[in-house]
Amino acid sequence: MAWAHVFALDCLLFQCLLGLTDGGRNFQMLKRKVLQFQEVQAMKEFYLRRMMHRGEAAVDWNPPIESYFRQPLDHFNRQNNATYNQRYWINEEYWKRPQGPIFLYIGGESSLSKFSVQAGEHVELAQSYGALLVALEHRYYGSSINMDGLTNEGIRFLSSQQALADLASFHRFLSEKYSLTRNNTWICFGGSYPGSLSAWFRLKFPHLVFAAVASSAPVRAKLDFMGYNKVVAESLSDPVVGGSPKCLDAVTESFRTVDQMLKAGNTSQLEKDFCSCEGLQGSEDYTEFISNLADIFMGTVQYNGETSDRDIRRVCDTMTRTSLGSSYRRLMAINQEYLQSMSQTCVQNSYQKTLEELRNTSLSLVGVGERQWIFQTCTEFGYYQTCEDESCPFSRLLTLRSELDLCLQLFGISAKSVKEAVLFTNEYYGADRPKASRVLFVNGDIDPWHALSVLHNQSHSELAIYINGTAHCANMGSSKPLDPPALKRAKEEIAYYVGEWLKAAKKND
Structure with a gap:
């Protein structure tokens, strides 16, 4: 059998299927890219193994x-x-x-x-x-x-x-x-x-x-998962994986500058510097904008080394490269690198467009189920990665309230119901003492x-x-x-x- 030919067809099929996936926030885009990379690596490993053993096993293989x-x-x-x-x-x-x-x-x-x-x-x-x-x-x-699985009626199971x-x-x-x-x-x-x-x-x-x-x-299960960004901060400062205290300090300082500019209403400069697809229209867009910037670091840490072009060492190299200028300008460079790696020209920071995408109940049979997973966080797990703790290097705009609002707007699930669901999940499974x-x-x-x-x-x-x-x-x-x-x-x-x-x-x- 022509294994290389089959591999090429499978790769092409998978890449075409991925092309059907709608765009999303930065973390979701990075997750899709990681899944794509892992799938292609799995293809390569499998077909290489088959070619190595085709003389002895290919005839019997089903x-x-x-x-x-x-x-x-x-x-x-x-x-x-x-x-x-x-x-x-x-x-x-x-x-x-x-x-x-x-x-x-x-x-x-x-x-x-x-x-x-x-x-x-x-x-x-x-x-x-x-x-x-x-x-x-x-x-x-x-x-x-x-x-009808993605409708509010159908998704309840x-x-x-x-x-x-x-x-x-x-x-x-x-x-x-x-x-x-x-x-x-x-x-x-x-x-x-x-x-x-x-x-x-x-x-x-x-x-x-x-x-x-x-x-x-x-x-x-954890409603307010502040510990997520605490680990992100520790990892950005960990020399074992290419981080450093200087890197963490630069990230923290750059987000502080962005917060100050948002507070001062200097949104037009931020839109230009960070390639926003559209103008930032109010506090919800500000949170979306900040979340997209933080996603680059959060995703890089979570999937460190999972793709060939993104890891903590590279991100920290950029954030500590003083020749680029201030920490703010280095953050601009990080954003540009991210856009290039994703083949994007701008970042979608519209909260209303995010809501429209997540309210879409048409089926996508490949990739990550974003609407479904948000529903599970609202009804079982929480897991909301906030930044209201002093150890968080990002913006204080990343609040628990903004996450819980999504449950209400998408599914009509109140903050009280989410909290009760998280408590029940831990009672039902035993949390981290199962x-x-x-x-x-x-x-x-x-x-x-x-x-x-x-x-x-x-x-x-x-x-x-x-x-x-x-x-x-x-x-x-x-x-x-x-x-x-x-x-x-x-x-x-x-x-x-x-x-x-x-x-x-x-x-x-």
Whole structure:
């Protein structure tokens, strides 16, 4: 088979699909770019591996199975007969039938693709332990959504509890499809929000899944997540990843200057200096403008090194380059670099246009589900990254109130309801003291989300790995020769625990 030709077609298809995604705020644009980069890297790794082994294995190789199965829209009300079709993938390539384990990759707030069962740490582990690889796309994301799913009426069945029930239903479906028994040990994997789902699936359904790896999992819901930008500030000053105290000071000073200019009403200069697509029309646009600038730094820290053109070292190099002039002018340079990297000519700072985009209920079957995720923050998690604390290097305009207003304007959800939802989520799952067993929490100290995860061993079987110098979900990628030593050791430790779990499962049988 002409593997290079197939790779080119898949790359082209994926890039075309991404082109259908609407523009958004800076952080969302960066997240899309990271997802695109990761997908292309997964393609390259997969096809390189196939070409290396085509002489010995290509004849027997079967491509992943992509299919759908019907799920109840509401698992908790059997009087509601509504359903939706949930997408899944299966890769049988490494499975040692009939008693090999099942490795479940859990989807989250974006679409999945066939590479969810073809590349990554969990795929390498499946190869080592002879596992069947399966991946389940999250309800309401990607193609796993009904046509009316994004309407205010239709979206109400989107929740982590429903998603966990989907996983339980999928467990039964797959067990019947492959005649699985207790001898087939299930281990689930997930990163970020799916990392939380991975831990919670083991917590709530211990009879179905034997163990879980939860990477960068923010299991503690938090209304006012001030700690996010505290970690961003620490990372910008951390020399291990190319930061420095001078860098942090320059960032803080530059945002102070911008705040002063906004307060003085000098918006025309800011619009010109930072390439705003339109004029700033009042306080809501000011917040949107500041948020877009802060997103560049927040996104760079969260996804440090995830793309070839953006990391903390490069950002801090620009922010400490005195030849560019004042810290304000260096911030202008950062904004220009960002626009160039995103192939944009200006920044959309209109709050009303953001609302229009987020009120759009037409479906996009690829990329990040922004409207859906905001709904989940309003009804379950909070996670609002504010800047009202002195440790935050950005603007004090990034307030909790501005975030909560979005819930009201998009979904009619009051601030009081959001607060109650966050409290319930922590009561329901146990926050960062979930009291589960055979769960491995993996975090990097550069990742701002580690502040809401489990960082220390809770018991002999609820364990934590904390990786120095790594960012969000860094352990989940395929192994690379240039992986830092701390990341290599963490991957070895994860593989060890997976092996120990499989041994323990055999003893239990």
